[in-house]
Amino acid sequence: MKLKTTLAIVLACFLCFGVGITAVAQKASPVSGRVVDSAGEPLIGVAITVQGASTVGTITDLDGNFTITAPQGATLLFSSLGFQDTSLRIDGRKDIVVVMQEDSELLSEVVVVGYGVQKKESVVGAITQVKGESLVNSGMSNITNAIGGKLSGVTTLQTSGQPGENDAEIIIRGVSSFSNSAPLVLVDGVERDFSSIDPNEVSNISVLKDASATAVFGAKGANGVIIVTTKSGLEGKPKMDFSYSSGFSSPINTPRHVDSYTTMSLLNTAMMNDQLFSSMASERVLEEYRNPSSALNSLRYPDVDWLREMTRSFAPTINANVNISGGTDFVKYFTSIGYTYEGSIFKGYNDGKVDSGYKYSRVNFRTNLDFNVTSSTLVSIKLGGNVGIKNKPQPQDGDEGMWKYIFGSSSAKFPMYYPAWVLEQVPDPNYPLDSGDRLISEADQTTGNPYYQMMKGSFIELTDTKVFSDLIANQKLDFITPGLSVQAKVSLSTYYKYSTLRTEYNRPSWYLDFTRLDEGQNPWRRTGDTGYYFVPNPLYTNADNALQGGYYLDLYYDASVNYNRTFGNHTVTGLFLFNRQEQDKGSDFPYYNEALVARATYDYGHKYLVEVNMGYTGSERFSPENRFGFFPSGAIGWVASEEKFFKPIKKWFSKLKFRYSDGLVGSDYANNRWLYISEFSKDANGYIVEDKGANQFVQWEQARKRDLGIEMAFFDHALTFNMDLFDEHRDKMLISVDNNTPMWVGNTSKELNKGEIKKHGIELEASYNHTVNQNLKLFVGGNFSFNENRILYADDAPFALSHQRKIGTPLGAQLSGVYMSGDGYLSSVDDIHSNILPGSVSDVVIGDYKFLDYTADGIIDRDDLARMEGSLYPPIAYGFNFGAKWKGFDLNVQFQGYGQKWVIYDQMYQWEFYKGNYRTHLSSLDYWTPENRDATHGAVHYSASSFVNMSWSGYNESATTGGYNAKIMGQSWRRADYLRLKEVSLSYTLDGKAVKNFLGVKSLRAYITGNNLLTFTDLLEGDPESKYLVWGDYPHMRTIKIGVQIGM
Amino acid sequence: MKKNTLHIILSLFVILAGTTSCLKGYLDRAPEAGLSDSDVFTKYANFKSYFYSVYNGANFTLRAHYPMWFHGNNQKLTLEALTDMCDMSRIQRAQPGKMGDGSTLIWAVGYNDESASRTAKVTYSWKIIRVCNTAIANIDRIQDATAQEKEDLLAQAYFVRGYCHFELFRLYGSLPYIDKVLGANDEWDLPRLEDVEFCKRCADDFQTAADHFKSAALMRRDPVSGSGHLAATDQDKPNGVTALAFKGRALLYAASPLSNTTNDSELWKEAAAANWEALNQALANGFILLPFANYTNNFYGTKYTDEQLWAYTTGSTTNYNNDRVQAFVGYPFSNNAFSSAQCPTQNFVDKFETKNGYPLNTEADRAAAVAAGEYNEQNPFKDRDPRFGAVVIYNQKDLRGYGAASLYVNEDGSLPTESLLRKREGSTDGVSETFYYEQKRTGNLSSKGEQNVILTDPIIRLAEVYLNYAEAVNEAYGPSGSAPGANLTAVEAVNTVRERAGMPGVLSQYTGSADAFRDRIKNERAVELCFEGYHYYCDIRRWKDAPAIGRSRLYGLRATKLSGGATSAYPTGFRYERFALPENRQIAWKNDGMYYIQFQTSDLLKMKNYTPNQTW
Structure with missing residues (x-):
């Protein structure tokens, strides 16, 4: 006990620059007792005062015990956050037990x-x-x-x-x-x-x-x-609270592997479709893929499931935190240190010095202190931050390259590496002493060997440091008028991102040329090898330009006057605040903002509520005349359940509240700065040029938002139901108008206030808590939101085709899509000759897509691109949770889902043999044949250089190669609704005397959590939470953790 | 309590300080954040650096309009290649355009903004016009320039504004005339002007420019004689005479049939007067027609000449393989597979008269010349207009590095070893199909001839002013008339140009009437100005001759080496036969849309009040 206090103090002192804390002195007293909650558990830290003698007071200890000196017949007042205030007359008792009722509201x-x-x-x-x-x-x-x-x-x-x-x-x-x-x-x-x-x-x-x-x-x-x-x-x-959990993550919803035999068989089908008969793989070769005739042939005709072979089943993950909180009437403190580790599912190269695995560890720290410097002065110091260290390999094409390789590399072209035994069968005369496994860097047309990219030893370690500090001083000015106070705040946030370690280490790699082997020549080639030497590059620490782009320093300060007073049934509050913000983002010139803020609220008996808010904010983007925007809003509320007439039903209809708000909010966001002036810069030849034309009339974009809310509660708040209906009309939106800028303007201009959208939606929340008995409580809750928007003005060219305009479509809609006509496929030779084709007849085979000639002009061209249903941002979002508490057990289950969600299902997903690569995906296997007329994919094609071997005339005015570089409704633009079991947590808590006596701790909680355990979706492969499935990403993770939490 | 008071005062002070300084420019852009408007326009050096980007900037330049070639992806082309003047050795971008597929030209002519090629005439022109308008609006803000320096900048700004508008007009037809910087709240949706009005707006800008050049004492940029002659550092900038000459050119276009739909002779008179003024001022400022011996200095070998009223030299680093010359120099001379040479057609070669002035344009002309003993189809290159040798590489022409040009086939149809008609094995290289190559712009520049030749674009030269004057006077006052106050008739003007080339005056049977003389003027322009930019391309359009030309047949002249050697019927030992070029190398006139090039669709979609050109 003493030790813990000391520890807390030392820790707190350490973290807040030696500010001392004095422990509370306790007095002996004739009255003692214990405070428990409705479940009989002791309550700690309950404040106890004697009515009418505010100087006398104490708090309960860890066991809920207290002692206090009080006159006989006095009334004790008990208060604790989360519980209803309770009062009790002592009536001469020496030992009393007080049960405090939890107050959910x-x-x-x-x-x-x-x-x-x-x-x-x-x-x-x-x-x-x-x-x-x-x-x-x-x-x-x-x-x-x-x-x-x-x-x-x-x-x-x-x-x-x-x-x-x-x-x-x-x-x-x-x-x-x-x-x-x-x-x-x-x-x-x-x-x-x-x-x-x-x-x-x-x-x-x-x-x-x-x-x-x-x-x-x-x-x-x-x-x-x-x-x-x-x-x-x-x-x-x-x-003091200590928690530790550890668990495992494993990838979910990854693209599905197609084995090399199937891939090569499909390749033959594609070759036949494109009349490339001489390039087809022979039956013997196919058979070798299916069933290699020798160990060596299993390398020559490999079958590599890159993701599976490069990953472990699980990645370790760890979370730990210790925090201490408490306080006296002089200082309140909260201090916390946390640690998080997320490991890699990949097997990286690690020689103790160079580590190319993916991993992330983070240390968080925070100390918040509130000092009552005087009875009316509160000074708060908040210091928090974190240091994250991220490690990742450096593949050839940058971060995305790895996913391109893993999900795009051929399963049939080369093995992961040459195992050591190959050298026994195929000796290498040039390097006779070399032994062990040999890496392969051989790349096919578009992608490299992901295993080599991971194992070659190139990596980077990035350290990301964020420090947030706040100093807040609040002075009550009750002596001027009660309820008045002033506050000032200074905050500094710093962000540094360093690359602390990196190397372009390249381990040697090899290529075994089986053709040369057949010819009896030395088949080994060491790639990139010029001088038969291998010198590893050094490991750099804090190399040049190590400071990354994310560095900035953000200074914020504000000053405010607050007023908050209740006169009988009238409660009035007011706020007036001024703030400024200066953000130094790396090498950019600092960004500035400033604002004046005011708010007034009035509450009559918790029944009638009125609130007026105002922001007067300035932005550097606008000229001095338009620099400040005024944003007023107002809201009213009526708590009908507080009315007299409601009394009869209030027993079961505990709450009915209506609220309505209306007002203006803005946005100054634009890609350019100082929109009101032209900027000039020097071009490559040293001449001065105007970068973009100024918009001297520019102002903030403004959104008028309205919201009607209804809050209801029944059966003493056991069942609650909230509903919000809202709409928004946003205009003067800052958009670039290049599509509307005729050529004779002679330059592009900075954003103009022209965009306009409207939006409306509904949000529902409901929860139900049921207490079966003291030991068993059940709860269920959920929320649902729906919103949709329409563009009222966008940068559509005046003569743009109506089906290609943004106006009338939702934001995020896909406008460059194509529809298929009829049943979607050319299903016979007659069909080929009676339909309009995107290419010439010789390019087309039965089973190819039959595109809709949207403009009915007899050609399939870019004018036939049209707006497609759906948007990248799902309009429907919902979540629900349920759970139970039984004795010490606590179960909580959380689902999350989206409706009408769409993803771009591109290139590697939808197009087989992209750029000639011997790789295909599960989605292309479902290709059209006369027997498979419900296919989700057209006939397969092979093209060594481009997209699939059918040109789409004129999709891009200056493009020289064609191909379906368009989104095909239902194919490369797919529905991805999903429902996900996002969290399950089950815990068991032990507390009370037994634990304390046995383990010396106040409480012990053991828990198990699971995240992303189940996903329900119709999407064939890939994670439905993604927006763009193009090359693939680091997979989403399913995580299961076991942890323990100890309260002291 | 004292402490509290202190807090209050401090807090209030912070609030007060904050609110009052609100309006004091906390949010102003800091000067160190980059070049500001006033940095650029108050300092002469910066102003000049801003304006001179129109000549030499990295992002867009006026050179897109200087004569000559276009970057058609992997084949360069010229607009002459869209006429009957020449055939391009490779069939790629030019030929479809020549036969009426305008889409292939849209990008190559108007929008290609790859930095190396700079032929994005459309986008660059409008950017340049914006720079000019900005310069004109801000000229008075310069603090540290002399009056003369300001006049010079202003003159150039007016000139360049007119020049870009006019060059767009020649290719795209009439447009809105942009004479101010279009800002966020200005009307952007502008209608096109009438042709004549548009040309006159150009002419006005040229006149304003000339006036300012005059005030700046810059009727020409170099001292007329003495040291530094033609070597002024700003010789590549226009001068007062340039402006006057361009005014003459613009008014000539205004008066021409394509624009002057009512055949208003007043317009011809204005053109005549403007060209007389230009001619007069050019001569007064020491511009001359170079002696014929130095004629080719106007195009290569020398940076600038006294005949060029304005020119742009690319300097001496040019070699036979660069982008610039690939449109002129054929593969056999460059060893470059991307080369596509301009190969003159027989139709064009026929425009070169005999040395005594007999025209050979038509069957009848040639019969008359043969009858007069002036011409022998079997010895066709003998005794021709001396300019023929400066322009055309023909069979057996003496060619530096190659000896007698091998442009013939053997009797068995095989090619001689050193043939300039031989393709590289298995390649798609183009070689001449007409049996001619062109060398006016590049001289002996080739892989075997001279390398590192100085090349110059003669944007406008004195010979053209004579011809512009002659054409306007002929229409307004007849062949023997002259502009008011002028002492030069139309015939005299044409003959001045001919005389320099060593040609006799136009034969008297062609100078009797404006109609008869008109054809000779057209012929003279084709011969004198060929392959210099796109004079011919624009001329046949403004004369409305293009439809007829587009419906004619294009010919080459096959030379066959006779195994029997020279005979009296074949005095050169070669047999020459006219032959129609293959169908895929012919010319076509699809419709009157072909008078003008089209804008990119995405530009057309933006212009509500603009009536687009007819699609080809």
């Missing part, structure tokens, strides 16, 4: 809003929240993924499972802008990157969706706002 009583917090009851904006605890319990170490499915109206799309690069793309209420739909993300009120924050540090995440909630962010708030609030200490004894 009070638990989420406070809602984080822009630049402040509000009581949940008086919130009139559309805001959803998720608590840190639920992120921790999710088992996921990246919080961008952990929030998935838990927040209505929030879409998260993770596109890669690569360690350290697995952030999800987040959008709120659907895609909303041509240029950038990313929401504003604030950590502790400041614009920051939140993806690498340890979930253990997070108190809650609040998502602001409507104009009422976001207007204060003015020209940055139009895409919604995510506010991450980190934990602060609570007054009470030091509390």
Whole structure:
């Protein structure tokens, strides 16, 4: 006990520059007792005061025990966050037991809003929240993924499972802008990157969706706002929490391997279709692929499943965290250190010095301190950050190259490597002393040997450091007028990304030429070998230009006046705030923003609510005359259930609240800076040229958002139901208008305020909690969101074909698609001659796609490209969870799903033998034959140089090679709805006296979590959460972890 | 309490400081963030660097309009190749265009912006016009230039603006005339002007330019004589005489049948006057017709000449394999498979009169010349207009490095060893099908001849001004008339040009009427200005002769070496036979859309009020 306190103090001191903490002195007293919750568990840190004597007070210890001096007949007041305030007359008792009732409403009583917090009851904006605890319990170490499915109206799309690069793309209420739909993300009120924050540090995440909630962010708030609030200490004894979990990840939904025999057989079919009879593989060769006649022939006619052979079944993953919190009336503290490790499923090369595996480890640290410097002055210091170290191989074509190789390399051309035994059968006269396995760097036309790329030893280690620090001073000015306070805040965020280690190490590689072997010559060739020497490149540490692009420094400061006072039934709050932000992004000239913010709220008896918000924000993008935008919003609320007439039904209809908001929010986002002036630069010959024409009238883009919300609760809040209906009309959107700029303007111009879209949607949330008995509680909850948008003005050329215009289509829609006509395929020779073909008759075979001549002009050309159904951003998102608590067991199951989701199913997925590569995918095996008329793929073709061997005339005006470089509805643009079992967690908690006596800890919780356990989708191969299935990505991961959490 | 007060004061101070400084430019662009508007336009050096990008910038230049060639993917072409003047040795980009497939030309002529080739006439022109308009609008902001320097810049800006508009007009027809910098709130959707109005707007800009050049004392850029003559550092920039000559050219186009649909003779008179003014000023400023011995200096071997009113030299680094010359020099001279030579047709060779001035254009002309003892079809290259030798490589012509040009077949149809008609084995190289090659632009530049020859684009030279004057005067006042105040008749003007080449005056039977003389003027222009840019291509269009030419047959002249040697019937030992070129090398006139080149579809889609040219 003493030790723990000391440890906590030492740790806290260490982390906050030696600020001392004095422990609370306790007094002996005649009255003692114990505070427990409704389940009989002791409550720690319950504040106890004597009514009418505010100077006398104490808190309960780890066992819920307290002692206090109080006069006989006094009333004790008990209060603790999450429980209803309880009072008890002592009535002369010496030993009392108090049972405090949990207050589910009070638990989420406070809602984080822009630049402040509000009581949940008086919130009139559309805001959803998720608590840190639920992120921790999710088992996921990246919080961008952990929030998935838990927040209505929030879409998260993770596109890669690569360690350290697995952030999800987040959008709120659907895609909303041509240029950038990313929401504003604030950590502790400041614009920051939140993806690498340890979930253990997070108190809650609040998502602001409507104009009422976001207007204060003015020209940055139009895409919604995510506010991450980190934990602060609570007054009470030091509390220490230690957790450790470890588990395994394995890839899911990877592209399916097609074995080399099938590949070569299909290749023959393709060769026949293209009349390349002399290039076909013979039956003997095919047979060798199926059943190699010798060990050597198994290398000559290999069958390599690259992904399977290069990966282990599992990648290790580890999470650990220790945090201490507590506080006195002078200081409250929360300090946390976390560690995360994500290992690689790949077997990289590792000689102790060079390590080409994929892995990521991260250390998070945070200390939040709140000092009551005087009774009216609160100074807070928050210091947090993380250091992530990411390791990855450096394949030839950059990061994506690896996936191109793994998912695109031929299964039939070369083995992974030449095993050592080959040298016994085929000696190498040039290197007679060489032994061991030999790497193969031989590449086919488009791709290299992925195993060589991984094992050659080229790698890079990137260290990514983020440090967030805040200094906040809050001064209450009650002596001027009660409820008034001022606050000032300075925040500094720094981001450094270094490559700390790298090498272009290339281990030697070989090629065994079987043709030369047949001819009796030395078949070995060492590739890239000029002087018969091999000198490995050195390992670089902190090499030149090691500072990566992601470096920046972000200074933010604000000052505000707050007012919050209740007079009887009237509660009034006010806020006036000024802030500035300066972002130094690497070599760019700093980005500047500033804003004035004001808010006023009025609450009459928790019944009638009014709120007015205003943001007045400036951006460097606009000229001095238009620099500041004014963004007002207003909202009203009516809590009908507080009305007298509601009383009769309130027993079962516990809550009915209506809220409505309307307002303007903006966005200043554009690809160019200083839109109001032309920039000049020197060209390669040293002459000055104007880069892009200025738009001197430019202003922010503005979104008018309306939101109607209905909140209902029944049976004492056991059943809740919320609904939000919203719409948005966004205009003056900053778009480039190159398609509308006639040639005689003579330059492209910076963005003009021309784009316009509209959007509407609905969000539903419901939850039901059922307490069967004291030991068994069940809960189920879910959310559903739907939104759709239409472009009202986009950069369509005035004479663009109507079916190729963006106007009237949703953002993210695919406009360069083609439809197939009839049953989709040329099914007979008659068909070939009676249909319009994309190429000449000689290019076409039965089973090829029959394209729709959209313009009915007798030719298939670029004018037949048309808008296709669906968008990259799914309009329907839903999630649901359920679970149970039984005695110490706790089960939680979370599903996440998307509807009307589409993916680009491109090249490697849809087109066989891409650029002549002996590789195909499962999807091309389902090709059309007279026996397989429901095929999802046309007749197979082989082309050594380009796309499939059918030219599409004039798809690209300056292209010299043709091919279907278009999205084919249902083929290369496929539906990818899915439902995913995102999380399952099961835990067992031991606490109470027995644990304490036996293990010396307050509580012990053992848990098992599983993520991405099941995916239900119709997509043939590849992960449906992706947007572009082109070359493949690091696969998504299924993770199972076992952990333990110890509370002290 | 004291502490509290301090806090309050501090906090309030922060708020106050913040709010008041709000408007004080916290969000202004910092000067160190790059070149600003005022950096560029207040300093003379920067202003010049901004404006001179139109000549030598890396991203777009005026050279797209200087005469000559286009980058048609892996084959270069010239616009003369779209006429009956020549055949391109390789059939790739030019031939489809010649036969009416305009789509192959859209990109090659107007949009090819690969930095090495710079023939994106459309996109570059509009960019340049924007630079000119910006320069004109900002000229008074320069703080550190002399009045003369400002006048020079202003003159050039007006000139270049007119030049780009006019060159676009020649190829694409009338357009909107852009005389200001189009900004975000300006009307972008502009209609095309009437042809005549458009040409006059060009002429106005040329006149304004000339006035400013005059104020800047830059009627020519180099001192007339003495040291530094023709070696001024800015010799590649236009001068006052250039501007006047271009005014004359623009008004000539305005008066021509394609634009002057009512045959308004006032327009011819204006053209005559403008060309007289140009001629007068050129002569007054020391421009001359070079003696014929130095005639080819206008095209190669020398950077600049006194005949060029404005020219651009590519310097002496040019060799026979570069992009630039591949459109002129055929494979046998370059060893480059991408080369495609201009091979004059017999139709064009017939335009060269006999040395005594007998025309050979038609069957009847030739019969008359034969009857007069002036011409022998079996010794066809003897006693011709001296310019013939400067332009055409014909059979047995003495060619440096090659001896007598081997442009013949043996009687058995085989080619001699050193034949210039032999293709590389198994290749698609093009060789001449007409039995002629062209050498006006490159002289003896070849793999065996001279290398590193200085090449110059003669953008406009004095001979053209004489011919422009002659044409306008002939239409306005007749062959023997002259412009008001001028002491030179149309016939005299033409004869001045002929005389320099050693040719006699136009025979009297052709100078009796404007109609009769018109044909000789056309012939003279074709001969004198051939292969210099696209004069001929534009001339036959503005005369509306192109449809008839497009419906004619193109011929070559087969030379067969006779095993029996020279006889009286075949005095050269070769038999010469006219033959029609193969069908795939003929010319066609599909429709009147072919008067102008088309814009790229994506550009047409943007222009609501613009009436597009008819599709070929």
